[in-house]
Amino acid sequence: MTDALLHFEDFPVGEVVTYGSYKLTREAILAFAREYDPQPFHLDEEAAKDTLLSGLAASGWHACAILMRLNCDGFLSNSTSMGAPGIDEVKWLAPLRPDVTLSVRRTALEARTSKSRPELGFVKFLFELIADEKAVVATQVCSIMFGRRQAP
Amino acid sequence: MTDALLHFEDFPVGEVVTYGSYKLTREAILAFAREYDPQPFHLDEEAAKDTLLSGLAASGWHACAILMRLNCDGFLSNSTSMGAPGIDEVKWLAPLRPDVTLSVRRTALEARTSKSRPELGFVKFLFELIADEKAVVATQVCSIMFGRRQAP
Numbered sequence: 001m002t003d004a005l006l007h008f009e010d011f012p013v014g015e016v017v018t019y020g021s022y023k024l025t026r027e028a029i030l031a032f033a034r035e036y037d038p039q040p041f042h043l044d045e046e047a048a049k050d051t052l053l054s055g056l057a058a059s060g061w062h063a064c065a066i067l068m069r070l071n072c073d074g075f076l077s078n079s080t081s082m083g084a085p086g087i088d089e090v091k092w093l094a095p096l097r098p099d100v101t102l103s104v105r106r107t108a109l110e111a112r113t114s115k116s117r118p119e120l121g122f123v124k125f126l127f128e129l130i131a132d133e134k135a136v137v138a139t140q141v142c143s144i145m146f147g148r149r150q151a152p
Numbered sequence: 153m154t155d156a157l158l159h160f161e162d163f164p165v166g167e168v169v170t171y172g173s174y175k176l177t178r179e180a181i182l183a184f185a186r187e188y189d190p191q192p193f194h195l196d197e198e199a200a201k202d203t204l205l206s207g208l209a210a211s212g213w214h215a216c217a218i219l220m221r222l223n224c225d226g227f228l229s230n231s232t233s234m235g236a237p238g239i240d241e242v243k244w245l246a247p248l249r250p251d252v253t254l255s256v257r258r259t260a261l262e263a264r265t266s267k268s269r270p271e272l273g274f275v276k277f278l279f280e281l282i283a284d285e286k287a288v289v290a291t292q293v294c295s296i297m298f299g300r301r302q303a304p
Contacts, residue, residue: 032217035217035221036217036218036220036221037217037220037221037224038221038224038229039224039228039229039233039235041235051234051235052234052235052297053235059220060235060236060238060239061213061216061217061220064213064216065184065187065188065189065213065217066188068188068189068211068213069187069188069189069190072189072190072191076191077190077191081191082203082204083191083193083203083204083205083212083244084212084244085243085244086212086241086242086243086244087212087239087241087242088241089238089239089240089241090238090239090242091237091238092235092236092237092238145204
């Protein structure tokens with residue numbers, strides 16, 4: 001792993017950064033829903049009107065997938081990331097509508113080195129998925145493994 | 153909502169059911185990864201060999217999306233589901249490889265009626281995503297809203 005890549009030490013706890021720009025179209029909402037989440041409120045404007053979402057909205061899993069893409073492009077692809085063992089929490093706070101532009105606000109919550117594998121460390125992040133630079137539509141908390149610059 | 157649909161009362165706590173059959177191809181793994189999670193271990197067999205996954209494996213978000221599809225086909229599309237406010241937890245336990253067939257084991261963990269909206273109730277489920285009827289590759293815990301048969 002080259003020094004130019006982001007390592008465990010490059011995510012100080014408390015740091016907040018924003019990045020990304022992902023235009024979400026109605027067609028993309030429908031395509032994802034047809035494949036993975038064919039519930040009426042993700043597929044059909046008319047059917048969605050009478051639901052809790054009050055109109056067509058993207059699958060929550062589509063929101064998660066887009067957040068992943070924004071994180072890859074925003075920092076993971078330029079890092080020593082070894083992935084994550086899971087997700088601590090996802091909240092879908094507001095309907096994700098067609099024709100919004102999505103970005104991410106990332107907060108480093110905690111950092112800890114691995115005892116069993118001292119060459120890596122975990123950083124716990126809060127990711128907020130933001131529509132049109134205004135509304136937080138979803139949040140996610142997860143811990144990502146990174147290589148350490150100074151492994152003991 | 154018709155009586156034929158599954159309601160809140162139709163998911164007794166402790167019930168365990170299995171369902172679904174989803175054949176995951178290498179092409180589908182690559183297509184999802186290209187769009188949403190372009191990390192080397194989801195895209196390239198050679199690059200994946202030297203990672204913690206020890207070979208090509210699907211994005212964890214692809215696993216979540218397939219689980220959603222299996223749940224729609226398995227029971228949600230035949231229910232009064234109004235979606236979920238979020239996810240309590242996801243664990244990716246084992247690499248999800250090409251050419252496995254996925255199914256779901258669902259356990260009803262808790263059930264509670266809504267105080268603010270007495271016409272609905274929440275059922276908390278554990279979903280286990282199972283490859284080739286053997287290995288649990290991912291688990292998910294979440295609470296889904298359903299209409300009640302006997303609203304006060």
